Amino acid sequence: MSKIPVLADEDEPRAIDTHAHQPTSEFLHDAGGEMMQDAAERFGTDLHTWDYDEMVEEYHEHGIGKAVLLGWDAETNTGNPPVPNEYVAEVRDDYPDFFVGFGSVDPLKDDCVEEARRCVEDLGLSGFKFQQIAQGFDPSDEAHAELFSTIEDLGVPVVFHGGNSTLGACSPGGRGLKIKYGNPMLIDDVAAEHPDLQILIAHPAFPWEREQLAICQQKGNVYMDLSGWLPKYIDEQVLHYAATVLKDKVMFGTDYPMIRPETWLSSFEEHTNFSEEIQRKLLWENAEAFLGL
Ligand SMILES: [Zn+2]
Incomplete structure (x- = not known):
């Protein structure tokens, strides 16, 4: 497979992956540590690394023209070093047409605001990524209200993790990580209190997909993506909503390098039956609107 038909019709690679991590040691080994080895086993991948030339070429081959590259700072809760925000900005600067850089701040650090x-102001990053399970925090806790108000004022969007996590999966105690922080109902509070904050809940939020759909329906400022899951494993109701009530709100994402573009797109082609209009919305139009591209 090279390109799915709706992407092959475009002159330029057009799809936008809203959820990509670094295929390098900064993410897979340093920030990821043992919990990432657990995740790789669940995804049936290993933790070998490759460079950004290869990554960008791979995406272009499959008709994907942009990817949101995510920072990572869960240092307080995991003890692992962050993927530094400077590093995300540098990679973005090396491929300015391809990467949209999202920073990460550790809400448990005193200097997070x-x-x-x-x-945003010095590095020019375009948004933020939170992984509440790895970062060990409850986004609805008032202690973090100043951080979210600041981001709301900065006028950039945020990505929250949604649902269970494969980080630490099958290890005793899940390596101490608590999946309750992945419940999207905690994000409903943030969305209610920060109506100008644009929020993307990453992944079908298993086992709380219905809560996630309800939030996306009720909150004008909440969106979701389909990253982290091959379409063949995604809940039928999520796919149904993506083609109907939430057709302007659901976006394509992989969770690179755990899921590669070819794997996700071929599962999408084989297991869904969306019209071309819906495919265009899902693969790039909704992300263009959300990211202001
Ligand atoms: Zn991810």
Whole structure:
């Protein structure tokens, strides 16, 4: 398979992956540590690395023209070093037409509000990624309200993790990670209190997909993506909503390098039956609107 038909019709690679991590040691080994080895086993991948030339070429081959590259800072909760925001900005600068850089701040660090400002004002990053399970925090806790108000004022979107996590999966105690922080109902509070904050809940939020659909329906500022799951495993109701009530709100994402573009797109082609109009919305139009491209 090279390109799915709706992408082959375009002159330029057009799809946008809203959820990509680094295929390098910075993410897979340093920030990921043992919990990432557990995740790789669940995904049936290993933790070998490759460079950004290869990554961009792979995406272009499959008709994908942009990817949101995510930072990572769960240092307080995991003890692992972050994928630094400077690093995300540097990679973005090396491939400015391809990568949209999202920073990460650790909400448990005292300087997180300052760091959020620096990410946007000095590094020119385009948004933020939170992984509440790895970062060990409840986004609805008032302790984090100042951080979200600051990001709301900065006028950039955020990605929250949604649902269970493969990080630490099958290890004793899940390596201490608590999946309750992945419940999207906690994000409903954030969305209600910060109506100008644009929020993307990453992944079908298993086992809380219905809560996630309800939030996306009720909150004008909440969206979701289909990353982290091959379409053949995604809940039928999620796919139904993606083609109907939420057709302007659901986006394509992989969770690179755990899921590669070819694998996701061939499962999409084989297991869904969306019209071309819906495919265009899902694969790039909704992301263009959300990211302001
Ligand atoms: Zn991810």
